[in-house]
Amino acid sequence: MGCTAFSTAATASRFSPLSRLRPLAARLLSFLAAIAVADSQASAMDKANPRGPNIVLIVADDLGYGELGCYGQAKIKTPCLDRMAREGLRFTQFYAGATVCAPSRSVLMTGQHHGRTRVRGNAGLDNPTAQALRPEDRTVAAVLREAGYATALIGKWGLGDVGEAASGLPRRQGFDFFFGYLNQHHAHNHFPDFLWRNETKVSLPNEIVAVGTTGAGYATKAVAFADDLFADEAIRFVGEHRDRPFFLFWSMVIPHANNERTKALGDGAHVPDYGPYAGEDWSPPTKGHAAMITRLDSYVGRLLDHLQKLGLAEKTLVLFSSDNGPHKESGHDPQLFRPSGPLRGYKRDLYEGGIRVPLIAWRPGFVPQGRITAHVAYFGDFMATAAELAGAAVPPNTDSISFVPALQGRDDQQKKHEFLYWEFHERGFSQAALYQGRWKGVRLQRPDAPLELYDLHTDLGETHNVATEHPDIVAQIDRYLKSARTDSSDWPVQPPPPAKKRAQARS
Numbered sequence: 204m205g206c207t208a209f210s211t212a213a214t215a216s217r218f219s220p221l222s223r224l225r226p227l228a229a230r231l232l233s234f235l236a237a238i239a240v241a242d243s244q245a246s247a248m249d250k251a252n253p254r255g256p257n258i259v260l261i262v263a264d265d266l267g268y269g270e271l272g273c274y275g276q277a278k279i280k281t282p283c284l285d286r287m288a289r290e291g292l293r294f295t296q297f298y299a300g301a302t303v304c305a306p307s308r309s310v311l312m313t314g315q316h317h318g319r320t321r322v323r324g325n326a327g328l329d330n331p332t333a334q335a336l337r338p339e340d341r342t343v344a345a346v347l348r349e350a351g352y353a354t355a356l357i358g359k360w361g362l363g364d365v366g367e368a369a370s371g372l373p374r375r376q377g378f379d380f381f382f383g384y385l386n387q388h389h390a391h392n393h394f395p396d397f398l399w400r401n402e403t404k405v406s407l408p409n410e411i412v413a414v415g416t417t418g419a420g421y422a423t424k425a426v427a428f429a430d431d432l433f434a435d436e437a438i439r440f441v442g443e444h445r446d447r448p449f450f451l452f453w454s455m456v457i458p459h460a461n462n463e464r465t466k467a468l469g470d471g472a473h474v475p476d477y478g479p480y481a482g483e484d485w486s487p488p489t490k491g492h493a494a495m496i497t498r499l500d501s502y503v504g505r506l507l508d509h510l511q512k513l514g515l516a517e518k519t520l521v522l523f524s525s526d527n528g529p530h531k532e533s534g535h536d537p538q539l540f541r542p543s544g545p546l547r548g549y550k551r552d553l554y555e556g557g558i559r560v561p562l563i564a565w566r567p568g569f570v571p572q573g574r575i576t577a578h579v580a581y582f583g584d585f586m587a588t589a590a591e592l593a594g595a596a597v598p599p600n601t602d603s604i605s606f607v608p609a610l611q612g613r614d615d616q617q618k619k620h621e622f623l624y625w626e627f628h629e630r631g632f633s634q635a636a637l638y639q640g641r642w643k644g645v646r647l648q649r650p651d652a653p654l655e656l657y658d659l660h661t662d663l664g665e666t667h668n669v670a671t672e673h674p675d676i677v678a679q680i681d682r683y684l685k686s687a688r689t690d691s692s693d694w695p696v697q698p699p700p701p702a703k704k705r706a707q708a709r710s
């Protein structure tokens with residue numbers, strides 16, 4: 204299983220005299236070269252391309268911090284993303300907007316943290332308007348469109364739907380074009396019998412057993428794999444817009460589980476084939492889960508290769524991330540892959556495993572090659588980053604710091620967050636905050652629960668609660684948690700539900 208080089212710069216460097224120098228000297232020269240790149244591009248606006256670079260934001264669904272080779276994964280093969288990291292920049296402390304889908308994507312779109320963004324949870328079918336952006340919300344897609352970008356969303360949305368939630372439809376929220384799933388229950392099904400092209404239903408040749416009315420269910424005749432279609436659309440969109448700045452939000456639905464198929468058949472990892480895992484002595488869903496991630500990896504390779512062939516690589520910033528931590532809902536063996544890497548927890552946890560995710564950045568000549576940054580950033584920072592690159596203003600009332608300096612290897616000039624914030628409304632109201640990139644406060648299920656405190660610098664796995672040893676830091680985080688959020692009538696602070704109802708809080 205291979206993946207060809209995407210970047211001409213990277214290809215050249217492997218054969219340059221530099222590569223034959225002793226490692227220390229090579230590292231020094233690389234460092235000096237990175238400084239030269241940064242100096243020559245002190246402004247984020249690309250002088251050769253004053254309209255701003257193209258931006259492709261790829262977000263996987265429920266991909267864990269430890270599920271890529273470049274983040275330590277040993278069993279699942281991700282050669283293209285590993286190469287993307289070698290040719291670009293890898294963030295070690297980057298966070299999703301939330302520990303589940305909808306609020307994470309709301310943070311990503313609005314640049315407001317979880318306590319202030321519109322959609323703060325997976326609302327489900329009972330209250331669709333609570334999961335819809337409104338006309339007064341200003342998304343990063345709208346900002347980029349007004350700056351002259353062609354904008355497209357391909358894949359899963361989850362922040363608006365036809366009917367009561369129509370205010371949040373992608374084309375009312377800044378996207379010129381949409382192809383994919385509006386409803387995230389529908390998006391559980393990787394072989395759906397329809398998708399949306401803008402506001403029109405497009406029939407697919409898959410035949411399904413429907414579960415509910417959203418399009419969710421599972422296929423009995425599986426022909427068209429949705430993420431394959433998304434890859435084709437992404438490639439097409441990039442080619443058609445090669446002559447103007449474009450923003451593509453490619454929102455994959457793998458490796459999310461098909462929860463309905465898990466319940467019915469015990470296997471929520473329905474893929475066209477098991478790829479390199481067909482011969483492994485693993486259960487079908489375990490093979491399927493690994494195959495989903497390797498398939499995802501190949502899509503990214505295809506895109507980067509395509510950008511290279513079109514001559515767009517140097518004009519296009521590609522970011523790859525995930526919307527929350529890994530799930531364990533396909534019937535697969537989560538222990539086999541250690542999907543959170545060294546972190547504690549999974550999706551739906553406010554511990555690091557639920558919210559810390561990969562971020563890889565790639566743009567030859569702009570993002571220095573082969574670097575790692577410890578800059579602490581999160582989904583909400585994409586707004587200010589994209590706005591800076593496009594030469595646009597950041598909307599007021601956001602919680603967003605551009606990470607362009609970090610992208611260019613200028614970490615010493617990078618502004619930092621004092622706090623990052625998350626909350627979670629299932630199983631009672633929980634909150635978490637990260638102070639100074641180091642001190643992690645977690646309060647579970649009740650607003651009056653004691654605050655847990657972890658020192659991520661010495662205890663990445665959050666195994667030792669040091670709250671009693673640092674009452675001053677606890678008090679500081681406690682004050683922040685009480686003041687960080689705004690009230691939302693759609694998302695009131697509630698005590699934990701009775702135990703028997705907790706199992707139903709799923710989406």
Ligand SMILES: [Ca+2]
Pocket residue numbers: 264265303304459526527
């Ligand atoms: Ca997700």
